[in-house]
Amino acid sequence: MKQKALLIIVVLFVGLTQAQNYSALWQGYYSYLNIKDTSRSENKIYAAAENAVFTYDVNTFEIEKISSIQGLSGEIISTIHYSQDYGMLLIGYENGLIEIVIDGEEDVLTIVDILDKPTIPPTSKKINHFNEYNGQVYIAADFGISVYDLSRLEFGDTYYIGPGGSQIQVKQTTVRDDYIFAACYDGVGLKRALVASDNLIDYQQWQSLATGNFVGVQEHMGAVFAIRANRRVYNVVGNALTELAQLNHMVLDLKSNDDYLVITTANDVYAYDVDFNVIAQATFNEEVETSFTAASVHSGFLYIGTQHNGVLKTALTDGVSFEQLHPDGPLLNNTFAIEAYSNNLWVTYGDYTLTYNPSPLRSRGVSHLRNETWANIPYDSLLSARNLNKIVINPFNEDQVFISSFNDGLLEINNNVPTVLYNETNSGLESLIIPTNPNIKSIRQSASKFDSNGVLWTMTGRVARPLKSYDPTTGQWQGYDFTSLIPDALGGEWGYSDLDISSNGTKWIGGYNYGLIGFNNTNGVQLKNLSTEEGNMSNNFVTSLAVDKNDRVWVGTISGLRVLYNSTGFFTDNVQVEEIVILENGQPSELLYQQFVSDIEVDGANNKWIGVMGAGLFYFSSDGQETIFHFTKDNSPLPSNNIIDVSIDASNGRVYIATDKGLLSYGSGSSGTKEDFEDAFVYPNPVRPDFNMVEKKIKIRGLPENVNIKITDIEGNLVAEAQSNVNMRYKGYHLEIDGGSAFWNGKNLANNTVASGVYLIMLTDLDALETKVLKLMVVR
Structure with a gap:
């Protein structure tokens, strides 16, 4: 029981x-x-x-x-x-x-308790094994052994059993008859002590049975088995060890399940009986292309953990044919870049260093989430494109994706199939040129963006013409020379972090040495930059940027945030970027002062989602004066406060967040605005009794930028009203507007939940003076 x-x-x-x-609001996309x-x-x-x-x-x-x-x-x-x-x-x-x-x-x-214990060094707190015995769990760790009472959920004693009571690595413990056994590293070997002793904190109570390094010790059907780091397996009887075998590979896991002693190595899993006879064996299969890590037996089947394929299931009588078991998910947790668009999410695992060094070259696949299903494309299908990083989805053809390779060019994927790798032989892209070694080829592609005409703009590092345009419909490439700004093509600018485009066609580019770079070729070529020494930049290393709905350019650096308010006068006026000053505890302070801003995204309400290395994810109002949310490990499911990348799916408002320990999304609910009411709708409709209107909210989608909403009952009595930029979301109104979406908590002007009935939602576009009426059925 x-x-x-x-x-x-x-x-x-x-x-x-x-x-x-x-x-309720978050989803996780971890790799399993x-x-x-x-x-x-x-x-x-x-x-x-x-x-x-x-x-x-x-x-x-x-x-x-x-x-x-x-x-x-x-x-x-x-x-x-x-x-x-x-x-x-x-x-x-x-x-x-x-x-x-x-x-x-x-x-x-x-x-x-162990995590916060100051007497144990942070590097010695790893938990290696749990051994349950008589309601106690003996925790083998890199410092020794701690005891935890499962019935009371509290810690007991901790045993430091190294020489002189020092802390040593204990890999595993087991109990047999009257003794607890400990497999130790640091040359301490195999130890045992009377498990019922009241003085196990005294290291002298622990008898040494053998020296050296032991990776495991396990009781199995009345016998005790121990394994050295040199792959030798022993039977322990009394205080003596009898060698049974030497395995071919290092032992990674040792368990007792049912009638089997289960030993796992990288290439094999063995199931032994109590006399150490091999009853079953599963062997590494080249078709699986992975290494084993741990294994358990259950009802005649082996369940084998692997490094790259989740859990492999095989019958004990088989051992060579496997069924893969794992949840749907991406390839890896250490994401480099993400891009979301219209219920699609693409993920890459690049990378390049902070100083734009592509080494070591990463040969990794890419992942694609579409309608809640993952498709993982392995590296061997990617036309040898390494260090895949920034992603851009063609807004006119969502099945066409371009992914930058920071060594090999630009990869085109159509319908999940890699089709072309653009390089110096088949496109306008160029390799860097090292005068002392001209044979080196390295096409360092990074930031890319489609403009409103369907032309792709992309950046190449360390070349004279770093900005390229490519029209997928005509196949035409064009390059744009930056030597008037960056004379040293090879060493002057190492790479480009981000690229965004204003409504007037100006391309805004984040540089490593040259700060914020602006380029416009609408009426002749205009090229200019702002860096540390000029223009109030907090740092010349721009890590991210975004153009908002007012054509203001938000600039993130490794040491803070800036905003270019006069983007239209960038090339003609003596402009500067500005810090955002907020009141904090009544005192003026700079927003995100000295913070490493990793990404900036603008949502449908013109609010800003800003990722920060070490400080989590911020959600600011459109002007940055109000912090709507600040998500960290402490108040959200973020596995890390290091935010690598952020992307918003404008079709549904879902915010995707890549950290250095995994990928998540937050259902903000906001969405981009529409030109008219053609696609406007309300859901759920009807609202059924089991739907919690107050918490989950009734949503109205497909709204223009400037809208008035009135909700009345069937007799025309006003129930709720909202207007863009007045009843804004997160302000606590019953009816709130956030970009192209509105949210109603089902309450009327008297703060009462509405009764069953038909309600009319009257929409008015305050700019175009167009109207639309939606009907909503509420059943309570």
């Missing part, structure tokens, strides 16, 4: 907190391909990926995810253990954090 502790008592203990479930550990319950297999977990029901074959969306920290997982007696999944992390997922409970319990 499960002995689940009462949560009302749990939260009273020091070091134990509850993590919130964020699934690199498995760190496996465990099992009566009817499930648990698989820990890098920073998320999934379960596989062996009876129904259903897969469920547990990630930061459900309350996990998003840190790097090192080991897991499922307690059948208590109905708890224990998750250990490399930083010493422990989390507990309790069957039937929505929130995750977070244990920070």
Whole structure:
């Protein structure tokens, strides 16, 4: 019987907190391909990926995810253990954090005792193994052993069992008869002590059975097996070790499941009986192209964790044919760039360094999310394009995508099929030229953008003509010379972070040495820049930029934020960028002072989403004076405060956020404005009794930029009213407008929830003076 502790008592203990479930507004898109550990319950297999977990029901074959969306920290997982007696999944992390997922409970319990312990160095807190015995969990870690009481959910003693009571790495523990055994590194070897002793904190109580480095020790059907780092397997009887075998590869995992002792190496998984006879073996298959990491046995099947293919399922009697098990998701968690458009999201894993160095070259695939389904394109299908980074989707053909390669050119993908790699042989692109070694070829493509005419503009690093235009309909390329601004083509400017286009056709470019660069060729060529020494730039290294709906250019650097308000006078006037000054605790201060701004995006309401390295994601009002949201690890499911990239799907307002530890999205609900009411609609319609209007809101989509909305009952009585730039979202009105969307909480002017009936939504475009009426049925 499960002995689940009462949560009302749990939260009273020091070091134990509850993590919130964020699934109402957030979605996680973690990679579940690199498995760190496996465990099992009566009817499930648990698989820990890098920073998320999934379960596989062996009876129904259903897969469920547990990630930061459900309350996990998003840190790097090192080991897991499922307690059948208590109905708890224990998750250990490399930083010493422990989390507990309790069957039937929505929130995750977070244990920070080891993480926060000042006497243990940060580099020695990794959790290596959980061993459950008589309601206690012995936690093997890089500092020693800690004891955790599952019934009371609190820590007991910690054992430092190295020489003189020093901290040493303990890889695994097990209990057999009266003894607890510990497999240790740091030359300490294999130790044991009486498990019932009241003085196990005394290192002298721990008897040394062997020296050297041991990777594991496991009780199995009354016997004890231990494995050295030199791949030798021993049977432990009393205080003596008898060598049984030497395996071909380093042992990565050691478990006892059912009647099997399970040993995992990178190439093989072995299932032994108590006499150490091989009962089953699964062997690395070249078609799988991966390495094994951990394994569990359940009901005649091996479930093998791998580095690149999730969990492989194979019958014990088979061992060579595998079924892949993992949730749908992207290839990797360390995303470099993302781009969202019309229910499509593209992801790359580049990269180049901060100083625009492409080395080491990355041979990685790309990922594409479309209508909630992932398609991962492997590297061997990408025409040898390496260091894939910035992405641009053709707005006139969403099935056509261009991805920059920071070494090999520009990759074109059509309908998920890579079709052309543009380079110096088949396009207007150019390789850099090193005078001392002219044979080197490197086409360093980065920022790209389509203009309103369907022409692609793209940047190449370290060439005289870095700006290129390409018309996909005609196949015509054209290059634009920057030597009047950047005389040293090779060494003057190392790379370009971002590119955006104003309504008048000016291309705004983020440089490494030359700051904000503006280019316009509408009436002759105009080329100018603002950098540190001029124009009030906070730094000459521009990391991101965005043109908002007022043609203001928002500029992010490695040390702050600036705004170019007079973009139309950039080439003719003596313009400067400006910092945004806000009142903070009554004192004026600079917005995002000295912060590394990684990305800036403008949503349908002209508000700004700004990612910051080390500080999370900010959502500012259109002028930057109001912080609407500030998402961090502490108040959201972000697995990291390092924001790498942000992209907004204007069709539905969903904000995609790439961090250095995974990809998520936030359902902001806002959307881009429309020219007229042709596509305007309201949903859900009808509103049924089980729909929570106050929390989930009734949405009105497809609105122009300047609109008035009146909601009346069927008799014409006014129920709610809103107007653009007046009843703005996040202000607390019953009816709020955010870009091309409006949100109604179902309450009337008297602050009461409306009754069942038909309601009329009267829309008026205040600019075009057009109107439209929508009907909404509410059933309470």
